[in-house]
Amino acid sequence: MDLWQSVIEALQSLTANKMRSGLTILGIVIGVAAVIAMLAAGQGAQDTITGSISGIGTNLLFVFSGNMGETVRNVQPLTLGDAEAIADPFQAPSIVAVAPAIQGSVEVTYGGEQTSTSVVGVTPDYAAVRNYHMTEGEFISADQMLGNSSVVLLGVDVADKLFGRRDGLVGEVIRIEGQPFRVQGVLESKGGSSFGSQDNQVLVPLSTAQTRLVRRTVRDRVDLILAQVIGPDDISRASDEIAQILRTRHRTAIGADDFTIFSQQDFVSTAKTITGVLTIFLGGIAAISLLVGGIGIMNIMLVSVTERTREIGLRKALGARKRDIMIQFLTESSMLSMLGGLVGILLGWLIAQIVGQIAAANATPFTPVVGINDVLLATLFSTAVGLFFGIYPANRAANLEPVEALRYE
Amino acid sequence: MGEWVIDAENITKVYRMGEVLVNALAGVTVKIHPGEVVSIMGPSGSGKSTLMNILGCLDRPTSGEYILDGAVVSNLRDDQLALIRNRKVGFVFQSFNLLPRASAISNVELPLRYAGINKDRNEKARLALESVGLGDRIKHHPAELSGGQQQRVAIARALINDPAILMADEPTGNLDSKSGKEILELILKLNKERGTTVIIVTHDPLIAARTSRVIRLRDGLVEEA
Numbered sequence A: 001m002d003l004w005q006s007v008i009e010a011l012q013s014l015t016a017n018k019m020r021s022g023l024t025i026l027g028i029v030i031g032v033a034a035v036i037a038m039l040a041a042g043q044g045a046q047d048t049i050t051g052s053i054s055g056i057g058t059n060l061l062f063v064f065s066g067n068m069g070e071t072v073r074n075v076q077p078l079t080l081g082d083a084e085a086i087a088d089p090f091q092a093p094s095i096v097a098v099a100p101a102i103q104g105s106v107e108v109t110y111g112g113e114q115t116s117t118s119v120v121g122v123t124p125d126y127a128a129v130r131n132y133h134m135t136e137g138e139f140i141s142a143d144q145m146l147g148n149s150s151v152v153l154l155g156v157d158v159a160d161k162l163f164g165r166r167d168g169l170v171g172e173v174i175r176i177e178g179q180p181f182r183v184q185g186v187l188e189s190k191g192g193s194s195f196g197s198q199d200n201q202v203l204v205p206l207s208t209a210q211t212r213l214v215r216r217t218v219r220d221r222v223d224l225i226l227a228q229v230i231g232p233d234d235i236s237r238a239s240d241e242i243a244q245i246l247r248t249r250h251r252t253a254i255g256a257d258d259f260t261i262f263s264q265q266d267f268v269s270t271a272k273t274i275t276g277v278l279t280i281f282l283g284g285i286a287a288i289s290l291l292v293g294g295i296g297i298m299n300i301m302l303v304s305v306t307e308r309t310r311e312i313g314l315r316k317a318l319g320a321r322k323r324d325i326m327i328q329f330l331t332e333s334s335m336l337s338m339l340g341g342l343v344g345i346l347l348g349w350l351i352a353q354i355v356g357q358i359a360a361a362n363a364t365p366f367t368p369v370v371g372i373n374d375v376l377l378a379t380l381f382s383t384a385v386g387l388f389f390g391i392y393p394a395n396r397a398a399n400l401e402p403v404e405a406l407r408y409e
Numbered sequence B: 001m002g003e004w005v006i007d008a009e010n011i012t013k014v015y016r017m018g019e020v021l022v023n024a025l026a027g028v029t030v031k032i033h034p035g036e037v038v039s040i041m042g043p044s045g046s047g048k049s050t051l052m053n054i055l056g057c058l059d060r061p062t063s064g065e066y067i068l069d070g071a072v073v074s075n076l077r078d079d080q081l082a083l084i085r086n087r088k089v090g091f092v093f094q095s096f097n098l099l100p101r102a103s104a105i106s107n108v109e110l111p112l113r114y115a116g117i118n119k120d121r122n123e124k125a126r127l128a129l130e131s132v133g134l135g136d137r138i139k140h141h142p143a144e145l146s147g148g149q150q151q152r153v154a155i156a157r158a159l160i161n162d163p164a165i166l167m168a169d170e171p172t173g174n175l176d177s178k179s180g181k182e183i184l185e186l187i188l189k190l191n192k193e194r195g196t197t198v199i200i201v202t203h204d205p206l207i208a209a210r211t212s213r214v215i216r217l218r219d220g221l222v223e224e225a
């Protein structure tokens, strides 16, 4: 039996029951489309997130308090003193600039407009370290730091919400948690994602934030220390220097650091892990519907075998061996699943595009990516589903006794 | 080639129906010369179909030895029996048993496909259809053919692999007397031309009268003449 003949025969027998074959294929279409769409959305989300992380610069180290790997007792917060020690060029020669920051959620109002946003208390170096630029006005100065000045820089989203415009805002007075702050500049838009958007925030001097906006139990406490490294090759050395300084200052036991140092690369790989798990999870749920589609194939093939018992008997009388009958029915079941797979890939791609459109319409632009790997995987997987769920019915057909089968009414 | 194309010695077939054992064949010996036309007669339930199935290698005897065309076939495995059926046996059934979705020529080709013959398959099938007088109906589907024509397609299919024996289980049972007679004449003609051994199971004494020998079965045994 040549393959081509088997395929033609399988198609003939499938088209003889168009409605039934169509519905069976639909089960696979839905399964494959779901898998493809989920994988595409997951990949798109991953690309968007890692892309926005990449935007923060390769030369940066982030220092937090706390240890993500192990439980450590008596965690001491990071302080301004820690930041100053890291800034010391003798102790940490690989580090160019240091920017401690403190962060909180606040209500900001102007006239009748109100919005909630995050406030970040920063030092003058923050601009250089984060590579922030101003569309108007000035960044926070050292004098303003020392004087606990009530000045604020607006992210463009906040400017839009409060004023409905992005320029001519210097000199206006807004209220943060009810306290008046003079606008002294507007930050250039970083664009892009809503993931920790840098446009929806306001910056104030660190000292002002500490004393008046973000109360912490420990005075001098900061939430985050950003350290700019000489160059990308010095990341690990810089990281060691910081760790050494903090271990000494916090008197931590060996192997029980109460702080965490993250590079951009660490963020990217963490984000990849998270979105990867998410993608597998979603894809796995989608795969269940593919499984259901496979059971549909098995069901329909069993019906078909019963209906065609006499035909099977006849074929055996004419010399068909077990494997000939097996091949005949397996060809049919895998045709069902393969057709379903192909249509499902198209549909899944379509769904992914629509999801992308919806995301874009909601100002969360991300591009679903239908990878060639996903397509291959879906094709292989759906064909395998057809084969697997076809085996039992085909085997049943192949093992029919010719005499019994011929007598079947 | 030996003296017998069919040499079945002391064949028994026992069916178990729950607790009850049914002796469908209780020790039948059948020997048939190459080229003979033999009919099998007997009342309903006497074991005719059971004997046909065993002689046609569709089924195995419970005991006894069966040599078909020089080869012992009583103890072959399923796939070996399939091969024997494909090469040495042609079947014609009472109810034609054509594949309804396949054209006449595709139906006739089927045994060639299971024989793994791809070369000239179409041509061979066309010639076979011509030899049963259906050269102008090769693309027709069974539904578009009369009963007699369908049985001709079945005969062409049975003979396509040039088998040693042709087994016909009441081949005219579903036909009117005129086409029944035509089918019988066709089978006899092909027997003359090609020397194929023919075994016909029939109730019809007129058909039996046209065969060279009649084997009468009763209660699973051969009635001595």
Ligand SMILES: Nc1ncnc2c1ncn2[C@@H]1O[C@H](COP(=O)(O)OP(=O)(O)O)[C@@H](O)[C@H]1O
Binding pocket: B015, B016, B017, B022, B023, B024, B042, B043, B044, B045, B046, B047, B048, B049, B050, B051
């Ligand atoms: N598969 C089977 N299971 C049980 N009994 C059977 C089976 N096939 C045939 N028989 C019995 O064997 C006997 C012979 O049957 P069969 O060969 O079909 O007779 P015939 O063809 O002469 O009418 C009958 O008594 C029938 O009931």
Ligand SMILES: [Mg+2]
Binding pocket: B048, B049
């Ligand atoms: Mg019978």
